[in-house]
Amino acid sequence: MNLSSVGEGEDSGARYSTEGGQRSRSSDALRAAQMYYLQDLTMNAIARELRTSRSTVSRLLSMARDTGLVEIQVNNPRHRAPSLENEIRRRFGVEAHVVPVSEMVSDSEVLDRVAIQAARTIGPLVDSDAIVGVAWGSTLSAVSQHLSKKVTHDSTIVQLNGAGNTQTTGIAYASEILRRFGQAYGARVEQFPVPAFFDHAETKTAMWAERSVIRILELQQRMTMAIFGVGSTNSGIPSHVYSGGYLDDADLRALTAERVVGDVATMFFRADGSHRDLRINQRSTGPDLDLLRQVPRRICVVSGESKISGLCGALAAGLPTDLILDEASARWLVQSEGL
Amino acid sequence: MNLSSVGEGEDSGARYSTEGGQRSRSSDALRAAQMYYLQDLTMNAIARELRTSRSTVSRLLSMARDTGLVEIQVNNPRHRAPSLENEIRRRFGVEAHVVPVSEMVSDSEVLDRVAIQAARTIGPLVDSDAIVGVAWGSTLSAVSQHLSKKVTHDSTIVQLNGAGNTQTTGIAYASEILRRFGQAYGARVEQFPVPAFFDHAETKTAMWAERSVIRILELQQRMTMAIFGVGSTNSGIPSHVYSGGYLDDADLRALTAERVVGDVATMFFRADGSHRDLRINQRSTGPDLDLLRQVPRRICVVSGESKISGLCGALAAGLPTDLILDEASARWLVQSEGL
DNA sequence: AATGCTGATGCACAGACGTGCACGAATGAG
């Protein structure tokens, strides 16, 4: 569970260096994983064969899972009855991953469970040489805490939009998310050290001509995957962007007047998906939505019914290709027949 | 564990038909699997959400595993130290899967554990539209008992060589192996109802012109995968072929005189892999080794050091592309530097 | 209607499992 306890490179093990018997901690983990998951031995039996204690085997196994040595996948047979997934695919043209959650659990638990499953769903999709754009926000923060390791080469995590606001540079918050992604996949991390919104559109124009910024923008153009949540304006609980000091009162009034329903990576849109004529987007540092739509795989993580109106806008705009959301929201989405 | 208890098609469940709540046993299994393996809930928590008992959840999960709903794979990072796998690949040009087994366990347990791991290794390799050739013998029998289900379409299991001998038609034995493969992958099963060896080569020639036989031979020519063990002559424990009434004394003497070291699917070969001039092969119903070598994926399962000399011959003949064997045998193989 | 059969269920128990804790071996700094 505790990623930081997992040795980064080879065995820094104290014990193994002298034992000579060619055994490293990670090779023991591999043997244990094979015996446990492939041969169905008990941990006790494995402990005897490895001449160690059962608890060590337990720890070896959890390390094997955390480091991606063991991969567990749940296949969803599509050819089954008209499931929520199928219905969403038919209606919105996105691949849905519905997280089963009974309606009795709290919102924060829903978020947590969606995040865990999102992390496990994303894992297998990240390959070597990938360029993964990552947004920030409470959803992504939760997801980032549950990523498990996977070995990739020459992959890059790039920040989708600036995180600074009038109070902080936002670095501590957004970069922590990015860092976790980078660590999980052994990827380079490219931060985007700009505020979420400029005060003046001209500043953005100027900055967008700076080479340090251009480097990030070019990376974004070559993204193979993008991971983001959605913001929703009319939600009871306003999401991070709407309450964190990023927007002033005038901005918020403008959003309402323009019938904005939500945002992805601080780029706003209306319920019909339109966004080009929104003034505020000219000051936002998020990726142009036309650019975003060119990314081959665009994964949207949504937890909680408060985000449905924003999600509908994102779907209307054709932003996600894959959608990970909790069951209750999925039902809502399907039942919002009107749209 | 008990494959026969797993419902074949949809839910024949008695309870669900009346419950109306859109829930089938298999959809419950999917939800349970997602919650258990993707969200890390305990079975108790899952039981509460599904409004059932914990033991039912336990059974749902084991069903989900058996039916291939959940797949667990152990990735072997090749870039590691000079492992046995790497050494075998380098020396013999085959992909090795070494089954970790300490030296203290009995031969029969080794066989069992190799068989379990072989079954799990083979599973992911069988796809739709595959034509899988399967031999018979004690090794394959053990493997067949541990296959877990996987949904495929239009795949075929074809028997590699006849199983009849002077005492029985061999059908009960070989067909049971085939049947298990067929059931696991939802595949058609094509038996090969001929003896393992004809008494006279002319009979084989005649039979090989029969359309019923030609149909099988044509299937064999289109195999996409072949799965077999090896027989070994000089082993302490003679394998099935050498003791089951398939060969008479004269045959056995001839094998010794010709310096035969083993067989694959009742086609014999010497230590150097040569086989064409062996008289007995003209009466064997196994696939010509040149034909076998044309199959894209050829998986050889070996358990026990007694089979090493036979295995060496098979490797010299270039028969397997993939080799699943126990660790002790793997060490022996690597240490037999002389060859 | 009565009967037997199949298969899912819950209970209860034994065994398997995860984890906080204290200990000791290796490592590095002073």
Place this chain on the structure above:
DNA sequence: CTCATTCGTGCACGTCTGTGCATCAGCATT
């Protein structure tokens, strides 16, 4: 050398999990 730190280990405890058993609902047969 000595001390502090780090990290892997085994123990012990409480929880979690697999499974034999008895039960019961549905279905088919007599």
